[in-house]
Amino acid sequence: MSANSRLTIAAHALAWIGLYQRQGHEVATSEQIAASANTNPVVIRRLLGELRGAGLVESRRGVGAGWSLARELGSMTLRDVYEAVEPGPLFAMHRATPDQECAVGFGIQPAMREIYAGVEETLRQELSRVTLEDVLRDVLAVRPGPTGEVPSGG
Amino acid sequence: MSANSRLTIAAHALAWIGLYQRQGHEVATSEQIAASANTNPVVIRRLLGELRGAGLVESRRGVGAGWSLARELGSMTLRDVYEAVEPGPLFAMHRATPDQECAVGFGIQPAMREIYAGVEETLRQELSRVTLEDVLRDVLAVRPGPTGEVPSGG
DNA sequence: GATAGTCGCAACGCTAATTGTTACGACAGC
DNA sequence: GCTGTCGTAACAATTAGCGTTGCGACTATC
Numbered sequence: 001m002s003a004n005s006r007l008t009i010a011a012h013a014l015a016w017i018g019l020y021q022r023q024g025h026e027v028a029t030s031e032q033i034a035a036s037a038n039t040n041p042v043v044i045r046r047l048l049g050e051l052r053g054a055g056l057v058e059s060r061r062g063v064g065a066g067w068s069l070a071r072e073l074g075s076m077t078l079r080d081v082y083e084a085v086e087p088g089p090l091f092a093m094h095r096a097t098p099d100q101e102c103a104v105g106f107g108i109q110p111a112m113r114e115i116y117a118g119v120e121e122t123l124r125q126e127l128s129r130v131t132l133e134d135v136l137r138d139v140l141a142v143r144p145g146p147t148g149e150v151p152s153g154g
Numbered sequence: 155m156s157a158n159s160r161l162t163i164a165a166h167a168l169a170w171i172g173l174y175q176r177q178g179h180e181v182a183t184s185e186q187i188a189a190s191a192n193t194n195p196v197v198i199r200r201l202l203g204e205l206r207g208a209g210l211v212e213s214r215r216g217v218g219a220g221w222s223l224a225r226e227l228g229s230m231t232l233r234d235v236y237e238a239v240e241p242g243p244l245f246a247m248h249r250a251t252p253d254q255e256c257a258v259g260f261g262i263q264p265a266m267r268e269i270y271a272g273v274e275e276t277l278r279q280e281l282s283r284v285t286l287e288d289v290l291r292d293v294l295a296v297r298p299g300p301t302g303e304v305p306s307g308g
Numbered sequence: 309g310a311t312a313g314t315c316g317c318a319a320c321g322c323t324a325a326t327t328g329t330t331a332c333g334a335c336a337g338c
Numbered sequence: 339g340c341t342g343t344c345g346t347a348a349c350a351a352t353t354a355g356c357g358t359t360g361c362g363a364c365t366a367t368c
Binding site: 001002029030031041042045046049059060061062063064065066067095 | 311312313314315316317324325326327328
């Protein structure tokens, strides 16, 4: 499907900011998050910009600037994140219009569109069952450590 | 997500073959199907080759060759087709390994892998609720016509 | 007011997947 | 043997995703 990593990186960033804030820090920089995700700060800023548009994070500019959560992690779900960073459909139609003189060519797109709409709604419902709080909990459970563990180890 | 049309085209091909066979024809050629889907016969042969590997269709070679269903449309679901033409995962992990010294970087991939596995299983279950018989019925319902209507109008 | 650190954003290159296309060998019915 | 179709390789074109650089905008601090 040529899957991309946008949902993964966005969830990573949110979990990182959330954990960092629990350690008493006000804002996290794109550079810190990028170091944790092993990517470029601009990639993080692009994704967080979309999350900001969805009301999930806020940003400050100037010296001491950075990113902070706009809501509690427990009130955000992967559905919110998915809809913020994946605007397009899951399945595409034909690149070129099928033969409208053919019964199958004529009806296939409306039929598949309706089927796909139901499937995508189910996907969204499933994503909405997982909060970012769940994600952070699962992440920290992989390598058990002290409560309030430092994201980057320092 | 950079969605592709593989599932759509594969469903189109199966519906076309199924309808064509109901009109008394034994096999359908990739050229006929390609004309209906408005694409190249090689594209159809590639997809049908994957469906053949999954046991959904059969092919004959030589003069008068072509494609036929290996099972009834009612016994195939979109899940079968999806698994035949979409081997990869729905969501990708980080392109580069995240910082393993960071608690989030260390735990994010196992955590997301498990979450994604559940989501993808839900997607498959939803796709398994739709048979290709359902698809063909929906397709023909878009433009009501006589039972046994000719796919390409001739 | 100057400085420094960070975001905002445009621009570009690289890589990979998808799709379309051509070409040609393999096969089977006539 | 001829012909029509599949089987498959090879290549081009297009697009999305991702990484990178560069620079202007903004603001806390000095």
